[in-house]
Amino acid sequence: MLAIQGRDGFARVAQWQQGDATLRLPEVLWPRTARVPSPSMARVLLAEGREPMDLPTVRDMGSVFAPREAGPGIALLPPDLPYPPLAGEAMVRAAQEQNASQAGCGPGAALVLADPAFAHGAPMVVLSHARARFPLAREFASAALQARRTAGAECVVYAPGLGLPHELAMLAYCGIDLADGVGAQLASRRGQFLTADGPLDPAGFQERPCACPACQSEAQGLPWLREHNAWATEQELRRVREAIRAQRLRELVEARVRAWPEGLALLRVLDLEHHARFAARAPVSRKGPMVLGSKESFWRPEVEAWRRRLPEYRKPVSAQVLLLAPCSARKPYSSSKTHAFLGKALSQVRNADAIHRVVLTSPIGVVPMELELHSPAAHYDLPVTGHWDRDEKAMVQEALRALLANNTYSRVVVHLDCVERDLIAEVVPDHEHTVVDDDALSPKSLELLQATMRDALKDAKPVGWKHRQRDDMAARARWQFGPGAEVLAEGTHVEGRYPRLKLFGKEGQRAMLTEERGLLSLTSHGAKLLQPLGRFQVEIDDFHPRGGILAPGVQRASPDIRPEDEVLVTHNGELRAVGKATVSGEEMATLRRGEVVKVRHHG
Amino acid sequence: MADVEQVLQPLQQLMRDTRRLAPREGSLDEPTKVWTEQERFQDQVADALVIILKTRGCTWALQGGCTFCGYVNDSMVRKVSVENFLAQMRLALGQSWKGQPVVKIYTSGSFLDDTEVPREAQAGVLALLPEGVRKATIEAQTHHATRDKLAAVRGALRPEVELEVAFGVESAHAPVLAWSVNKDDRFPDFIAACGHARGLGIKTKAYIMLKPPFLTEREALDDAVATALLCAPHCNLLSINPCNVQNRTLVERMFRRGLYRSPWLWSVAEALTRISAGTHTPVRSNPVGAGQQRGAHNCGTCDGHVADAIEQFSLSRDPSLLPGAQCACREEWLDILELEGFLQGAQP
Structure with missing residues (x-):
């Protein structure tokens, strides 16, 4: 039974009750074998064999080549025919048929991802070959989203072999609830020091760049690495859960993929090829700011969805003269100094209610002022330096084209800096520019704006407020x-x-x-x-x-x-x-x- | 549920697609390859002449075949006549036989398969062995080794020449044969063939595959050891063959995608240790490509040392020569034995 406490896109924070055990999700399963101990903070184990454990345990029953009996566990991974997806469709189908026949091996049986029809009643869906698939971003993206769909909201998705600290945010973002510490234990054996940004070689450390209990202790060598790498995993898990509750997981994912090309490739594939599914999960209103801090932010589902919907937008019917205005760091725009000045200047113009003020902004394109409270227009935050790169330029131009193709204005007045004005000129050659000396708020500019507007409005139909x-x-x-x-x-x-x-x-x-x-x-x-x-x-x-x-x-x-x-x-x-x-x-x-x-x- | 007694058609099809065999140019009167190597014979190290005969190819491999086998790449995929076989044999013996007491005659397929080697040629080739040869070795699939055929080849040799037939058992376990190796023999075929051979005074050797695809390191090690101990009562010699990555095989396709790693040399040594502790039947191994990425290998530092020890053991049969814990990578290998199963097919 699953009690979901927080959501962000496909990710969720939940209490998962399975038998007598209650697990927090997302969670990492820690392997426990004869040679490899589970770390001190482990809450759920991954083990094989019949020996009873002191913690809730997911039991691996081996493969068809060497099936193993399993002791008590919260979920059993039945013996599977482990053909990887890369072996070809017919092979995978043969394996699925074989694996489906294993699905009913007792209560708590987990399922290797197969036909969705088999998922009914299973507490867990296993994204089979998760780690083998991971380097192939396309393959992994489709498989992970398919697993999430197969599982439905009530079922837990487990990605075996994945779960290094730097992977956890991305896994949650893909809707994966469970990962494991197998990779971390192998990394420990190989002398790797794991961090949320990826593994480091501790050989050259002048001081241990971590304050976990293991790093503060006298422990050395393998015991130190085993315990530190587990703490690094636990710490990132907590970060991830908190980011989901605060609906800031996307920001964390973007930070984590920075130094991780495989993760970055996956994020791009998710954004560009699976936009619709993520957009359908993105909340339409939010509390905190939405930091668009990287190139990938431009394709964030909420942002991309705004741009894609622009051709559907229709202006207020009585608005007749378009005023393209600058964006402001402060949101909503109307609370900013820039727009207070513009508003005051325009209030002295007759029939100002026939003006349609539209903000030109990267990366969401254009924001008509009456929609300024809508998410993400009201929340996005990104560095503004006045430099526009080619992608930003193209995005804004495309948005502007969409606005003008579907809405008719008698005049277009541009109250923007030179750089922005230049990129508009390519789309609307026929406009009037009202900023003098590149200072939109100077008395001269504002006076020119008033004068231009008076002229533009002289033929407009009078509009009551x-x-x-x-x-x-x-x-x-x-x-x-x-x-x-x-x-x-x-x-x-x-x-x-x-x-x-x-x-x-x-x-x-x-x-x-x-x-x-x-x-x-x-x-x-x-x-x-x-x-x-x-x-x-x-x-x-x-x-x-x-x-x-x-x-x-x-x-x-x-x-x-x-x-x-x-x-x-x-x-x-x-x-x-x-x-x-x-x-x-x-x-x-x-x-x-x-x-x-x-x-x-x-x- | 797929039947382990049946061939898994998708796997067979995949093997056919992987091989893409076509008839080959080249003289049918010259053998594929001839060389001399050392092997243990009558408790001594002796020279052995190895002759690889050109054939149309392994019948089983032409239909798809075993997932790791690249020997089929030598196939001519066209008819090789009795005269061709005899000509190849005469040429090989004439150029390369310098009194070696052991001659091994291999076909990259099954010597006792009438489709591959006509019956007349099976006897004719062996009858050409000159005086001075004291042992002949051939290889066959177990289901071809009927009493009649074994009797015929035995009869073609002078009585004082020892005949050894080697069988590619690979695994004693049907799921491994059906879903990993893709072989059409089953273990009872081997027991029957060994029974026929024993009755005719023919020695038998079992080839046991260490780490066919889709098995973890530990599954593979356990399977090879169990298979060897099951074979031991029936045959005269056990040969552990660590899987190496051969061209145009399923194993190679997986290897290229990072989904297959040849066994650790530690696994080979461990298998030899466990088998020699469990049976008096002699066991040996000559890892192909030891120390290379495509052959059994360790960390890159200790490979030469461990491979030498395995070689020494195979010639001497002295278990004390098998390597102990000389390298840190042994600890990693031991961890992997316990953890790899959790990875669901990904390489640790």
């Missing part, structure tokens, strides 16, 4: 709930002070914008209007939810639901509640325990 507020709400609704969701703002008026804006129809309140989530929270009135779109819906059994909706009550969930999404809870076409998803739609489908929707309004 209430009208514009409603159009902004429509644009937000579409971005959050997809095409057609503009209906939410039809026949409404907006009340409240930004960002706490409330959307009212004749029947009452429909939605509210919240700064913490960056999303629209729906009322039942609003939800009813969106129901015909058929998206973000959780179909439940026939009951009337009050507090939260638990996994067993869910019949179906739209696959487009990401964690933190606003969802409509329905039964047979009847709206039963509105709330916030705590897990993705994919996970809702296989989860058997725990709350999956926090209900806010019930019908």
